[in-house]
Amino acid sequence: MKRLHIRWIISLMSATIMFAGFSCAHRDAGKKEMPITPAEHENIMTEYKKGVEDSKKIVVARVNGAGITLNDLIDRMNRIASEYIPQSHERTPELDQKVKQEALDILLFRELAVQEAVRLGMTVPPETVERFIQNLKDRIGSEDGYHEYLQKINYTEESLKKEFERNQLFDMIAEKEIYRKAMPEGNEEELSVESRKEEWYAELKNNAEIEILLEEVEKKMKEDAEKRKKD
Helix, strand or coil: CCCCHHHHHHHHHCCCCCCCCHHHHHHHHHHCCCCCCHHHHHHHHHHHHHHHHCCCEEEEEEEECCEHHHHHHHHHHHHHHHCCCCCCCCHHHHHHHHHHHHHHHHHHHHHHHHHHHHHHHCCCCCHHHHHHEEEEHHHHHCHHHHHHHHHHCCHHHHHHHHHHHHHHHCCCCCCHHHHCCCCCCCCCCCHHHHHHHHHHHHHHHHHCCCEHHHHHHHHHHHHHHHHHHCC
């Protein structure tokens, strides 16, 4: 792992995550000072993709036996980073820790919710999944463009279908257990929804077996990095 990806991984294990979007923005901004040749760019992307695939194999938490991977965590952190990181891209260990914890909580909650949806027999019709894929292809405009898109987001068609299905199941169970059961509190309906969400999350956790492995993963990665430095 070199350059972009090694910074990404080392930042995580030291509890200062390198958010992919902000990292790329900095790299783009510095091109005039540090131009990257096509060969270097290809090498960076190869190493980055390898790192992404490696991160999919590293489990940072288990929910009733189902694994949440390092890649899941970093992807979720990237999604919520803009809520915390100012435009200056200045980050602190405290902010990084807060984003990491929130991202992990979101992943735990979503996994519990999807498992509950499956337990209750909720399903997503196959035709709904196929329609999603076809609509995506139509928007992109070509089969080649579609496959390039999959490569860009590091998905296969099968994993994209699975992600879509999980999102649909989450929406279905959230509608049933959160939005329909939320009791308006004056004009503070949004707060009421959040309160119901927290209440339900607590209920799900009480009936679940949750194992957090992130601290062990970070410790192992740090030890490995120190060993590589010595080598």
